[in-house]
Each structure stands twice: as structure tokens, then as C-alpha cells.
Amino acid sequence: MFIQTEATPNPSTLKFLPGRPVLPEGTAEFRDIAEAGRSPLAERLFSVGGVSGVFLGHDFISVTKSNGEWQHLKPALLGAIMEHFTAGVPVMAQAGPLHGADDDDGEFFAEADADLVETIKELIETRVRPAVAQDGGDITFKGFRDGVVYLNMRGSCSGCPSSTATLKHGIQNLLRHFVPEVQEVQSIN
Secondary structure (H helix, E strand, C coil), rough: CCCHHHHHHCCCCEEECCCCCCCCCCCEEEEEHHHHHHHHHHHHHHCCCEEEEEEEEECCEEEEEECCCCCHHHHHHHHHHHHHHHHHCCCCCCCCCEECCCCCCEEEHHHHHHHHHHHHHHHHHHHHHHHHHHHHHHEEEEECCCCCEEEEEEEECCCCCCCHHHHHHHHHHHHHHHHHCCCEEECCC
């Protein structure tokens, strides 16, 4: 089994590509070992010292470190991922809600803005999320109020030094272009 790695814009996060599907649909994020209980793969990755977050996408795994150098952590993480997949253990141990494109939990917006929100969500789904996934993260719509779009940034995007630039210069400009009612984009986590 050959596992590729890619750097992400977040220097604390590394993206692993195992060359096979990780999750058939949606995404899953684990911020600590307690949250990782639903995923044997995430638990295995948290057993490597210095890991502070695991994000699972369709065909990638993003690992965030709290300390240590990648040159020391990367071999142990590659070994953990390889062991997991060669053992044939499922990625998720128990069924439960995964975060995905149709994850509407906690969304907020005025009913009068439903058409605008639908356009915003479509732009995020078709233009933003694929680009962000290439960097090992995910962005989902959370709300729209008074011209402000609220997004949830996860995986390598969460805590990334360039996430503000991504939000303000990339996503905000894109949404303003197609939806003039958008005045600003903010992250909520």
C-alpha cells in the first residue's frame, strides 16, 4: 500500500492520501481522543504522540499536530494508517451523523432569504468545498443574517493562518460577485 502525503496551507496539518476511499460520503472531524471513539482509524492516529486533530474526507485524512516535527511524526502516522487499512477494520465503528453537504443542523437564516441562501449554498458546494478539500479541509454553510454569511471551517482550515485570507479574499469576493446581498463572510466554529 502506497500512501501519499501533501502539505496544506496550515503548517500544523498534513494531508494523507491512502489511494482508496476513506469515507463513502460526508466528513468526520475529531478534535481529541474522546471524540475519536466512533472511529478506530482516528483512535489509532491519536495514539501517536503530538496529534491534536483528525479530519476524514472522502479520499483523504488530515492530521493536525499540537507539537513535534513532521519528520518525526509522519512515519508513525503512515504506519498507523497502513496498519488500519491492511487490517480491514472499518473507518467508522458505529453509525452516527457525519458532517456532509446536507448537514443542516444549526443553520440559521430568515425565511425571506431562502432563495439567496440556496444560491450561496450551491456556490459553496460547487466552487468552494472542492478547492478546500484539496487542502485537506472542509467549509460548510451555517447561516446568513444581515448580509453576513457564516461558515464552519474544519480540518486543515480550522486554525490555519491563511484561513482569514481564504475567507475574506477568496470566498467573500466569490459570493459578493454572484450574490450582491452578501456583505461579509465570517467563520464560526
